[in-house]
Amino acid sequence: MPQTNASNEYGYRSFSVGGFSFERDEYFAHIKWPGGSHTMPMDAFLRALMRDISWSFFYGIVNFDQVFGTTNHYGNVDVFAGLYNAGYRAQNKHHVENFKTEEVRAVFEAMLDDWTNEGFDPFAAPEETGTPFGPKRGGNRAAITRKRLVANRMTGMKGDIPLRTDAAGNPVNRQFADVSQDEPEVHAEPGFENEVHAFNFFGYVSRSDVTWNPSVCSAVKYSQVCATTEEFILPIIHGNDRVEWFVQLSDEIHWDIQDRESGAPRARVVMKPGDVAAMPADIRHQGYSPKRSMLLVWENNDATLPDLYAKKKLKPNPVDF
Numbered sequence: 001m002p003q004t005n006a007s008n009e010y011g012y013r014s015f016s017v018g019g020f021s022f023e024r025d026e027y028f029a030h031i032k033w034p035g036g037s038h039t040m041p042m043d044a045f046l047r048a049l050m051r052d053i054s055w056s057f058f059y060g061i062v063n064f065d066q067v068f069g070t071t072n073h074y075g076n077v078d079v080f081a082g083l084y085n086a087g088y089r090a091q092n093k094h095h096v097e098n099f100k101t102e103e104v105r106a107v108f109e110a111m112l113d114d115w116t117n118e119g120f121d122p123f124a125a126p127e128e129t130g131t132p133f134g135p136k137r138g139g140n141r142a143a144i145t146r147k148r149l150v151a152n153r154m155t156g157m158k159g160d161i162p163l164r165t166d167a168a169g170n171p172v173n174r175q176f177a178d179v180s181q182d183e184p185e186v187h188a189e190p191g192f193e194n195e196v197h198a199f200n201f202f203g204y205v206s207r208s209d210v211t212w213n214p215s216v217c218s219a220v221k222y223s224q225v226c227a228t229t230e231e232f233i234l235p236i237i238h239g240n241d242r243v244e245w246f247v248q249l250s251d252e253i254h255w256d257i258q259d260r261e262s263g264a265p266r267a268r269v270v271m272k273p274g275d276v277a278a279m280p281a282d283i284r285h286q287g288y289s290p291k292r293s294m295l296l297v298w299e300n301n302d303a304t305l306p307d308l309y310a311k312k313k314l315k316p317n318p319v320d321f
């Protein structure tokens with residue numbers, strides 16, 4: 001689908017993929033599709049769009065809000081409106097189109113690039129960035145094209161990426177000033193100095209300059225352990241397609257848990273340091289972190305899981321108490 005290069009009166013381009021079209025003005029994203037339309041505030045829209053792109057459409061469903069979002073089929077992606085909204089479904093007003101992943105990605109990346117103004121970082125906490133609103137004002141390509149550092153062995157070991165917990169690295173976040181920056185002592189046997197290593201993981205994570213952006217810190221077969229720092233609101237409502245384990249490492253996150261298909265409320269979960277939760281495979285959830293917190297997320301990357309859950313060959317909850 002060709003995109004228009006002409007800018008509107010606010011300086012922004014319009015975009016489309018299939019029957020969906022996207023326009024922005026000073027405050028809002030306006031989304032239209034055959035038979036309907038939807039409006040989202042620009043701060044929430046850009047924060048959700050940033051995650052959808054950088055997580056490569058993530059596991060399962062990325063709801064930008066209660067109406068618009070994407071479902072990942074790993075190679076192709078559904079773009080939907082009202083598909084997981086009981087009211088839209090009851091009136092048969094939902095709309096969904098399927099695209100090759102790369103087609104949606106190209107449109108979403110161009111839209112994020114054009115609609116992100118100078119001084120606004122969609123990954124940053126609201127207190128730590130500028131405003132996304134107003135007429136078009138420059139851009140922020142450095143913030144929206146961050147690339148994860150990929151370690152070949154344990155990070156910080158000789159010959160691999162540096163740990164950056166020194167003056168050359170990110171500063172400790174203002175809300176993690178109480179996190180110890182001591183490094184462990186390592187006493188390797190002679191000959192093993194290049195094989196044994198340890199570092200202060202809390203100190204490392206306290207320097208993260210992004211929020212709600214899991215970084216894989218260990219990948220063993222299907223096991224992916226991701227550390228992340230959270231502040232303010234998870235910018236998407238995530239619909240799981242597998243069980244997801246949370247370990248609250250510091251501070252507090254309040255979760256709204258809803259039925260994945262309808263959005264009907266199911267639970268409120270307040271997680272405090274040391275709490276562990278298994279988020280079921282049939283829910284959607286959104287978290288609120290009043291102060292910057294550390295969360296460890298454990299995902300099972302086995303590609304056969306979504307189908308096993310969909311066909312009810314696996315129970316949505318991993319543990320019965």
Ligand SMILES: [Fe+2]
Nearest residue numbers: 238239240244
């Ligand atoms: Fe999730």
